[in-house]
Amino acid sequence: MTGAASSARPALRDNLFARAFRTKTGAIAGGWLVLLALAAIFAHLLTPYEYDIQQLSAAYSPPSLSHWLGTDEFGRDLLTRILYGARISLSVSVISIGLSVLAGMVLGAAAGYFGGRLDRMITTVIDLSWSFPEILVALILVAIIGPGVTGTMVAITVAYLAQFARLTRAQVMAIKSETFIEAASGLGASHRHILFRHLLPNAITPVLVSGMLATGDAIILEATLGFFGLGAQPPTPSWGAMMSSGTALLFKAPWIIIFPGLAAAITVVSINLFGDALIAGLDVRSRPRVE
Amino acid sequence: MGLLEVDRLSVGIGRLTLLEEITFEVDRGEILGLVGESGSGKSLTALAIAGLLPLIGARVTAGAVRFDDTDLTRLDEYRLRKFRGRRIAFITQNPMTALDPLQPVGEQVDVVARLHLGLPADVARSRTIEILTQLRIPEAATIYRQYPHQLSGGMKQRVVIAMALAGEPDLIVADEPTTALDVTVQAQIIHLLTSLVRERGLALVLITHDMGVVAQCCDRVAVLYAGRLAEQQGVRSLFAAPAHPYTHALIDCIPKDGMARGSLTGIAGSVPSVAHFPSGCRFHPRCIGRQSVCEASVPAATALPGGAVACHFPLNGDARHG
Amino acid sequence: MTAYIVRRLLMLVPVFLAVSVVIFLIIHLIPGDPVDNLIKIGSGPEQRAAIVARYGLDRSLPEQYLIWLAGLLRGDLGTAIVAQRPVSTLIAQALPHSLALGGLSLLVSAGAGIVLGAVAMRYRDGPIDQAIMGGVLLGSTLPTFWLGLLMILLFSVVLGWFPVSGARTWSSLVLPVMTIGLAGTALVVRVTRIAMIEAAQKDFVLLLHAKGLSPSRIRLRHVLRHALTPVVTILALRIGWILGGAVTVEVVFARPGLGTLLIKALNQHDYPVVQACLLMLAMAVMLGTLVGDILQAAIDPRVRANLK
Numbered sequence: 001m002t003g004a005a006s007s008a009r010p011a012l013r014d015n016l017f018a019r020a021f022r023t024k025t026g027a028i029a030g031g032w033l034v035l036l037a038l039a040a041i042f043a044h045l046l047t048p049y050e051y052d053i054q055q056l057s058a059a060y061s062p063p064s065l066s067h068w069l070g071t072d073e074f075g076r077d078l079l080t081r082i083l084y085g086a087r088i089s090l091s092v093s094v095i096s097i098g099l100s101v102l103a104g105m106v107l108g109a110a111a112g113y114f115g116g117r118l119d120r121m122i123t124t125v126i127d128l129s130w131s132f133p134e135i136l137v138a139l140i141l142v143a144i145i146g147p148g149v150t151g152t153m154v155a156i157t158v159a160y161l162a163q164f165a166r167l168t169r170a171q172v173m174a175i176k177s178e179t180f181i182e183a184a185s186g187l188g189a190s191h192r193h194i195l196f197r198h199l200l201p202n203a204i205t206p207v208l209v210s211g212m213l214a215t216g217d218a219i220i221l222e223a224t225l226g227f228f229g230l231g232a233q234p235p236t237p238s239w240g241a242m243m244s245s246g247t248a249l250l251f252k253a254p255w256i257i258i259f260p261g262l263a264a265a266i267t268v269v270s271i272n273l274f275g276d277a278l279i280a281g282l283d284v285r286s287r288p289r290v291e
Numbered sequence: 292m293g294l295l296e297v298d299r300l301s302v303g304i305g306r307l308t309l310l311e312e313i314t315f316e317v318d319r320g321e322i323l324g325l326v327g328e329s330g331s332g333k334s335l336t337a338l339a340i341a342g343l344l345p346l347i348g349a350r351v352t353a354g355a356v357r358f359d360d361t362d363l364t365r366l367d368e369y370r371l372r373k374f375r376g377r378r379i380a381f382i383t384q385n386p387m388t389a390l391d392p393l394q395p396v397g398e399q400v401d402v403v404a405r406l407h408l409g410l411p412a413d414v415a416r417s418r419t420i421e422i423l424t425q426l427r428i429p430e431a432a433t434i435y436r437q438y439p440h441q442l443s444g445g446m447k448q449r450v451v452i453a454m455a456l457a458g459e460p461d462l463i464v465a466d467e468p469t470t471a472l473d474v475t476v477q478a479q480i481i482h483l484l485t486s487l488v489r490e491r492g493l494a495l496v497l498i499t500h501d502m503g504v505v506a507q508c509c510d511r512v513a514v515l516y517a518g519r520l521a522e523q524q525g526v527r528s529l530f531a532a533p534a535h536p537y538t539h540a541l542i543d544c545i546p547k548d549g550m551a552r553g554s555l556t557g558i559a560g561s562v563p564s565v566a567h568f569p570s571g572c573r574f575h576p577r578c579i580g581r582q583s584v585c586e587a588s589v590p591a592a593t594a595l596p597g598g599a600v601a602c603h604f605p606l607n608g609d610a611r612h613g
Numbered sequence: 614m615t616a617y618i619v620r621r622l623l624m625l626v627p628v629f630l631a632v633s634v635v636i637f638l639i640i641h642l643i644p645g646d647p648v649d650n651l652i653k654i655g656s657g658p659e660q661r662a663a664i665v666a667r668y669g670l671d672r673s674l675p676e677q678y679l680i681w682l683a684g685l686l687r688g689d690l691g692t693a694i695v696a697q698r699p700v701s702t703l704i705a706q707a708l709p710h711s712l713a714l715g716g717l718s719l720l721v722s723a724g725a726g727i728v729l730g731a732v733a734m735r736y737r738d739g740p741i742d743q744a745i746m747g748g749v750l751l752g753s754t755l756p757t758f759w760l761g762l763l764m765i766l767l768f769s770v771v772l773g774w775f776p777v778s779g780a781r782t783w784s785s786l787v788l789p790v791m792t793i794g795l796a797g798t799a800l801v802v803r804v805t806r807i808a809m810i811e812a813a814q815k816d817f818v819l820l821l822h823a824k825g826l827s828p829s830r831i832r833l834r835h836v837l838r839h840a841l842t843p844v845v846t847i848l849a850l851r852i853g854w855i856l857g858g859a860v861t862v863e864v865v866f867a868r869p870g871l872g873t874l875l876i877k878a879l880n881q882h883d884y885p886v887v888q889a890c891l892l893m894l895a896m897a898v899m900l901g902t903l904v905g906d907i908l909q910a911a912i913d914p915r916v917r918a919n920l921k
């Protein structure tokens with residue numbers, strides 16, 4: 001009985017992605033994301049330029065056949081830098097959110113499953129940090145750790161942790177009372193067995209979907225920190241840092257700002273649309289709260 | 292001829308037909324009981340009378356709702372609003388959720404008189420307090436200022452009734468007005484409604500699934516099953532000699548000697564949903580006297596003395612135990 | 614009600630203390646000697662000794678915290694390392710600008726958001742609704758700073774309607790407010806629309822129709838009023854979020870304010886200023902939730918009843 005319940009869920013999850021891809025918006029949004037990820041991974045094969053070689057004679061070129069999206073103040077090809085920037089932006093966001101989901105699930109599951117004082121402690125801290133905007137939490141952390149990729153990743157991980165912990169806790173609390181869990185604990189299963197074999201597999205789908213949506217927010221947060229000069233440090237290209245250096249050149253070479261921002265915008269909108277398609281495929285009961 | 296005549300009324304949502312050829316009438320000073328299990332179409336009929344079908348995305352597909360010789364189904368929303376609350380009042384099922392929780396209850400009664408009778412605010416106010424007092428609400432002036440969450444269920448239902456009376460209506464449609472209330476309060480509210488009809492000469496359509504209540508206060512009864520009218524008769528003859536097996540089963544379900552009230556445990560199965568209406572007579576899968584013709588063809592309404600029945604094999608007076 | 618406000622304020626005290634501990638600890642969590650984080654590079658031993666004495670850096674952490682907190686309560690936020698002026702002066706200069714920007718953005722977000730949300734609900738699933746919700750998707754996903762830059766490009770550079778940056782005139786507020794307002798509005802539209810759709814399905818709305826009230830009156834006086842409760846809650850919870858947007862936008866538009874002060878201080882490692890700015894923003898968030906709770910009690914008598 002319990003085996004059937006836990007093996008049914010992963011199947012649902014696979015179907016969920018397939019189903020989301022089958023909707024029109026889901027296919028377009030998901031298509032863009034896959035394409036961007038591939039382009040970022042194979043950036044070194046796709047473009048004849050290097051992201052860090054300066055060629056001052058070609059500085060400030062507007063979009064042209066040789067430089068599709070133009071060049072920046074050092075004559076570096078913008079498209080190349082956006083693709084390499086995608087590496088940083090995407091991997092930082094995805095990894096940080098991944099860590100955040102992981103840590104949030106552990107905290108939330110522990111709080112929800114064991115209850116009592118542990119629950120109260122975790123909930124208090126989580127609620128406290130949840131009431132503060134992510135950017136503020138992130139700025140505090142960057143203040144402590146210092147600017148750079150590591151600081152950004154820790155900042156994003158911690159900033160979104162509360163969200164996942166809350167969601168996991170709510171899910172675990174809801175599922176905990178279901179009969180098959182009671183049956184398992186009645187049969188003498190250990191805490192670890194119940195948590196990892198029953199509770200988490202059943203709570204994971206909504207948490208993953210909201211993690212997917214949060215990845216979009218994380219891309220913006222990463223770009224914002226980069227824009228403030230607190231993210232990846234030059235010459236490493238990141239979307240936020242590219243726009244930051246472009247601010248002063250807004251009048252002279254607006255494309256330096258427009259294109260990285262556009263890349264970020266399309267990506268985040270795609271993530272949201274794809275997330276919506278995923279949610280639409282979810283069963284109403286386990287729909288995560290997204291606002 | 293009656294004040295309200297529902298004439299072969301059909302109602303649908305999209306391509307589904309929810310109500311089919313419902314016919315009944317009710318006159319001033321008369322109480323019509325509209326009965327049937329949940330899902331039989333009672334509430335939908337009530338909404339149709341009040342012209343509120345668009346709220347749930349449904350519409351009248353055929354037939355007429357004649358009120359005082361005006362076919363309400365042909366009126367536009369604006370002209371319909373002159374009837375609603377003014378001449379036709381509506382009492383909903385659950386008083387707990389029928390009032391706006393953010394507004395003092397008195398103001399919610401006031402608005403009807405101010406809107407329909409054009410009374411100024413202070414006149415409407417004293418009139419509201421007067422109506423509340425007539426409905427035996429103690430300290431009406433205090434209740435007037437209170438919010439719904441401060442009142443008991445019975446008190447809230449009285450406020451809803453006051454709201455219904457405020458427009459001085461000719462017809463009240465009450466959709467299960469007592470289901471959500473305690474047994475003692477139920478009796479009080481039913482008594483209150485009955486005396487209003489008798490004293491003021493109102494017409495009342497009382498929707499209920501409680502045959503006990505029907506026996507107690509109705510003059511005529513219309514029995515609905517799965518969106519169709521099963522039977523219509525005067526209350527005495529209906530209880531003495533139900534012609535439709537469904538009516539018969541309903542009467543058999545009246546709790547005796549302390550059975551739970553309102554339970555319809557006597558009939559096996561449940562009302563089919565719109566998408567799964569059976570062919571022929573829709574009651575045939577649950578009917579103990581069904582024949583092959585019941586599955587094959589829809590029974591036409593046949594006249595009874597003072598009523599009608601839609602059944603291929605109507606029960607006669609002495610077949611009551613069959 | 615007054616008692617409630619007082620009680621609610623008292624409830625903020627532990628939250629304030631918790632936040633202040635975190636902000637206090639920043640100095641100690643940063644790698645390196647805290648003295649170095651509080652003093653200009655290349656300062657002499659006398660200055661170092663003065664700093665140690667002033668912040669009690671030779672004592673235990675709890676004692677240091679109490680010294681810091683006592684200073685805080687007296688309005689002494691320390692001395693800015695770079696500017697060499699009391700931090701409280703810098704904050705006092707920045708705060709009015711941020712309050713004007715944040716407050717105005719909040720008003721615009723709430724006003725435009727509620728109106729558009731109600732319109733979207735009225736024409737649900739029609740082209741107007743879809744257009745509004747499309748705008749909402751963009752408003753809630755586009756990076757604020759990028760949006761600000763595009764606004765400058767369009768309205769200041771191409772059209773020349775508004776000043777590019779600065780804070781000398783009121784017209785310089787238009788673009789920043791629009792930039793934050795778009796994200797804020799998107800949020801409010803979404804909440805208003807959903808809350809109204811939910812409220813419209815309540816039982817009592819049916820009875821309002823049955824009373825013969827006009828649909829527009831029912832929507833405005835009853836359904837919208839019900840929807841305001843969640844809207845106020847979300848707005849209050851997200852005041853910090855809108856202020857967070859203000860931080861970004863201030864930097865983009867080079868406006869004086871807490872955001873610019875904070876980002877500059879972060880880049881210059883001017884930690885007393887960083888601490889003060891974060892504390893101000895955190896307090897704004899806390900006060901926001903407080904105002905939200907009070908407004909909610911004003912709208913809903915049931916909430917008022919629960920207070921007693």
